[in-house]
Amino acid sequence: ETPAPSAAVVPERKKEAGNRAPINYTVSIGWQGEVAPTFEMSKTDGAEIITMIGRVYVWWQEQAEGTNQPQMVELQADSLVLWRRPTGRTDQSPGVSPVKQEGVSEIYVAGDVLLTEGQRTVRAKELYYDLQNKRGLVRNAVMRSFDASRNIPIYVRAGELRQLSDTRFEADDASVTTSEFWKPQLSVEASRVRV
Numbered sequence: 001e002t003p004a005p006s007a008a009v010v011p012e013r014k015k016e017a018g019n020r021a022p023i024n025y026t027v028s029i030g031w032q033g034e035v036a037p038t039f040e041m042s043k044t045d046g047a048e049i050i051t052m053i054g055r056v057y058v059w060w061q062e063q064a065e066g067t068n069q070p071q072m073v074e075l076q077a078d079s080l081v082l083w084r085r086p087t088g089r090t091d092q093s094p095g096v097s098p099v100k101q102e103g104v105s106e107i108y109v110a111g112d113v114l115l116t117e118g119q120r121t122v123r124a125k126e127l128y129y130d131l132q133n134k135r136g137l138v139r140n141a142v143m144r145s146f147d148a149s150r151n152i153p154i155y156v157r158a159g160e161l162r163q164l165s166d167t168r169f170e171a172d173d174a175s176v177t178t179s180e181f182w183k184p185q186l187s188v189e190a191s192r193v194r195v
Helices: none
Strands: 025-031 038-044 047-063 070-084 099-117 120-130 135-147 152-163 169-177 188-194
Touching: 047 099, 120 152, 135 169
Parallel strands: none
Antiparallel strands: 025 047, 025 099, 038 047, 047 070, 070 099, 099 120, 120 135, 135 152, 152 169, 169 188
16 A cells, blocks of 8 residues: 655645756665565656565765765665656666665655764654755654764654754754653743754
8 A cells, every 4th residue: 555645744836937957866775674674666746656565775865055075864764655757767666675766856755754964863754855955844853963072962742843954954843852762851942943
C-alpha cells in the first residue's frame, strides 16, 4: 500500500518559477534489513513519482550555505516518496543496491524518520523536503544541533518544524533546551520560535 503523504506536510507542488535552472540532485537509496522494500513508479505533471515501502536509507550531497564544501545529508524512514524529472536513462533499476536516482527535486518520508546533516539531527514522524529550495516541513520533530561558540547542544521539540534556509528554522508549539531529556529541568516554550 502506497504511503499517503499528509496534506499538512506536502505542500501543493508549484511549477518552477522564472528562468532559474533546476539543480540536478542525485539521491542514492539503500535499504536496511534483509528484505528489499516494495517499489512503485508513476508519472504525473512531467515528473516521475517513486514510492518505496520498507525501511530505507537515503543520502545525497548539497552545498552548505556560505561554503564551497558539499555536505552529506542522510535520511532513514519506513516509507519514501521521491519526485524527480525524467532523465531518459534506463539503468536506474530498483533491483540494485544502492539505487541512484537523478534529477530528484522533492522527498517525503514517514515512519521513524531520522535525518542527519553535519551536527544537525532531526527525528520525526514525517518529513517533506524540497531539495531545489532547501526548505522542509517536519511533523512531531526533535531537532538537535550544536552551538560551537558556546560548546553546548541545542534541542528544539516542535509539533511542526519548518526549514526556511540552510540555517533558519521556524517551529510551532516548541520547546528549546540544552537537555536531551524529554522533560528538561530548564527550557523555553513558545507557540512559535525562530532558530
